Amino acid sequence: MTTRRYRDLSFWFDSLDEPFTPRSPLDGDAAVDVAIVGAGLTGLWTAYYLAKADPTLRIVVLEKQIAGFGASGRNGGWCSALFPASTAKLERMHGRPAALAMRRAMIDTVDEVGRVSSAEGIDCDYLRGGTVSFARGSVQRAAAQTEVTDAAAYGVDEIIQTAQGSFDPACARLHPGKLVRGLARVVEGLGVRIAEQTEVLDWQPHRVLTDRGSITADTVVIATEGYGATLPRTHRDVLPLYSLMIATEPLSDAAWREFGIEHGQTFADFRHLLVYGQRTADNRVAFGGRGARYHWGSSIRSSYDRAPDVFEHLRVTLADLFPATRDVAVTHRWGGPLGVPRDWHASVRHDRATGIASAGGYVGDGLSTTNLAGRTLSDLILDRATELTTLPWVGHRSPRWEPEPLRYVGANLGTAAMAAADTEERLTGSPSRIARLMAPLTGH
Incomplete structure (x- = not known):
């Protein structure tokens, strides 16, 4: 894949001032302490927290393309406390104390991403402005009221009702391209090797087979998210569902005041076919949503990243939300697959006997959840009993997806x-x- 093609992956990558020259691939067989499959945010956060906890660890991150190639470099830039399984579902499955512990951990994670970004000098436009959810019509106003009432009943999330709908302070706007590419550089500075242009073919206990050689490791971390569907061992563990986005030209401050969106804020409404947006640091609208079809056999192709009918739907929907954007130029269109487990419940797992660990199934809520996964995997791998290792997603195993058709x-x-x-x-x-x-x- 050419450098231009990497830049075309998203507005986030296109707005970065870097050449996207791939790092050197694996150059033969090697032995390490930890081998991580996937240089997205899950893999990079795991490497970061492991290297900070024990600088003597030999860690390699294996990546078929370049760091941030997948959802980590293409998402909506919401660093939120959202978790794919609702609090009510977590309570039904794991009990109320566990559900509330998960909520508290997710809320803290929003701040943790900001703390680490600041401490490590990753200028990713992080600003914790919260999420404005617009209630459009009586049904959506009722949904907003239910959201506020449910949050109050659990007593953890501080969602408030507004004239517009609702407001959740537990979300930060950021630039995901700056975050993932910056984190990759920080991780390398800690002594972690990132081997790009290295395709993982298979793995087994304490061993990873690539097209550039094999790795023996005490621990193997699988951090492939939606791309796990392309690998035989995880083909039916996750469904790759496409989410697409557009970005507009920069708008005036007056236009944003009219919209009721401040810097640092993200926005959505209460429709069922999800849409999500943010006010970027340079005053663009970055706006995305679901609606692209699932492809037979969980296939993933670059051509699926662009669906003209979905892009047009997003443009029309944005103009419906903010009529002043009707004649605004759309400068970027992109998309990519996210990972959906069968029960919509993200998980973190570590099998000490086999040395195989994994995390994923974020259903689009991964920009913050990956950080929590990285911290949790670090504790599990280092055999540390902490509050994170007792969270209800640890050890959870989702059912496999049905075969085709x-x-x-x-x-x-x-x-x-x-x-x-x-x-x-x-x-x-x-x-x-x-x-x-x-x-x-x-x-x-």
């Missing part, structure tokens, strides 16, 4: 159902029956 039919019907639920609510003015039926399948 059931996976194809189910995934695409689910996307269509969410769009239909939004239409149903607009037409009836009542909460969607379709959404109620789908709720158990979408993390609620």
Whole structure:
């Protein structure tokens, strides 16, 4: 892949002043203490916390493309306390104390990303401004009220009701390209080797096989997220669901005041087919959403990153939210796959007997969750009993996805159902029956 193609992966990469020259690949067999598969944020945060805790560890991060190539360099820039499984679902599965511990850990993680970025000199435009959620119509206003009421009942999240809808302070706006590329440089400075252009073919206890040689390691960390679907061992563990984004030209401060969005804030509404946006540091709208179809066999191709009909849907939706953007130029369009486990429940695992560890299944909530995963994996690998190692996602194992054609039919019907639920609510003015039926399948 050319340097230009890497820059074209997202607005975030295109706005960076760096050449994207790949690091050297693995150059033959090697022995290390920890081998990490995937140089996205999960892999890099894990390497960071391990290297900080024990500088003597020999750590290598193996990456098929370049650091941040996947969702870590293409996401919406929400460093939020969102977790794919709702608090109610966590309570049903693990009990109330565990659910509340997970919420507290996620909220702290928002601040942890800011602390580390500042301490390590990673200028990633981090600003903790919170999330504005617009309630458009009576159904969405009721959803906003429910969100506020539920948060108050649990007593951890501080979501408040506003004239617009609701406001959640536990979110920071940041530039994901600056974060992941900056973190890669910091990790290298700690003595970790990042071997790019190195494709992992398979792994087994204490060993990783690549197209450039094999690695023996005390611990092997699998941090591939949606790309795990392309590997035989994890093909049905995660479903690669595409999320696409657009970015506009910079807007005036007056326009942003009209929108009611301040610097550091992200925004969304209460529709079922998710949309998400942020005010970038240079005053653009970076806006994304679901709606792209799932591809047969969990295939991932660069051509899937761009779906003209979805881009047009995003442009129209943005203009619907903020009419003043109707004639604003869209300068960037991009997308990529995120990882969805069968039960929409992210997990962190470590098997001391085999030395194999993993984390993922973030369903698009990974910009902060990857940091929590990295800290937790570090504690597990170093055999430290901490508050993090007792969180309910540790050791969780999601069911595998069904084989084709059931996976194809189910995934695409689910996307269509969410769009239909939004239409149903607009037409009836009542909460969607379709959404109620789908709720158990979408993390609620």
